[in-house]
Amino acid sequence: MNAPFRFTTCRAGSEAAIKRDIATHFRGELTPAFMKPQFITWKLRHPEFQPPPTLSHFARVSGISLGLCKSISEIVDHARKLSPEPFRLHVFPRITPEDGVETATWQRIDVLEADIVRALQLAGIAVETRPSYAPGDLILDVIIGESDEEPFFVGYHEHHEGAHTHPGGVPRISLPDDVPSRAWLKFEQALAWRGWDKLDLRGQTALDLGCAPGGATVALLKRGMHVLGVDTGEMDPRVLQLAKAQNVRFDHWRTAAGRLNLTALPQEPALLLCDINLAPPEVLPHIARIQDAIQARRLILTLKLNTPALEDRAHEFIQAVRRIAPAPVFATQLAANRREICVSCG
């Protein structure tokens, strides 16, 4: 029989959006069962209903719920029933602050993970550690609460294209003190999500729409890219200094995206970024016009969903991106995203 419960993890504050999204999208087939901040389980109304692997763009991880466990031996009991082996083990915190999980929290989690791996090995259960993921890889998710007293939550999911490979969808990247904005972290997390952090982008060109003050631009320049930034606002002076130090080009067109001279833009840039703080109905026509003119090979778009009404239109906006951008197109709410989602294409 189909497993009767699912689980989702999400950003702090997106619980309401995810509930509305799942209620609308699955027409009541999944109803919220157990809730904690950044975590919801869902009961299937009809056991034969087969939901897709990702329940919502607002969910960082979706999977099949196995329930609460008070001890590692209970986790091992669940793991014994999972097949095929070996499966991967993802241990991660339920609470994921938007500026990154603290080192002390990861240290606590690493100790627990080592204990779980040891207990699994003692029980003769193999854990997969190959770095590259393949669709269908089975992942046992162990979600850790805020205190040692809180039981673990355990579930599992299958890896699929566009799903996060970092446990909980939270890469261990922290925001450096010397970058102009936290958009640096959003961009680095977007690269890590798609595995694009492994690409050699040196000498290639990026068009960065809504680039000021320059957090993402700094990340691009550090990767050795030439950057054309577009923003009506001012850049942090460190951006130009970094471009000089890296021996790469940085140009700033201080104009609105709607007023660009399309014929002067670089053709087929390796990356098109957009982090303009306009709502999708305003910004998507600009992106469509620009992408039509330049045919960027990959896109990383931050869609601002600052109201419940915009959050409820997320599917429509992602469909609009699919019509203009290279496939595949995936959307997620990154750990560093606020009221926005990241759509990556190509």
Ligand SMILES: C[S@@+](CC[C@H](N)C(=O)[O-])C[C@H]1O[C@@H](n2cnc3c(N)ncnc32)[C@H](O)[C@@H]1O
């Ligand atoms: C969230 S901030 C961008 C942060 C930036 N990506 C970074 O890495 O630091 C949004 C930016 O969009 C810019 N913006 C708003 N409307 C714009 C438009 N029509 N064209 C270009 N930039 C615009 C704002 O000036 C602001 O700097």
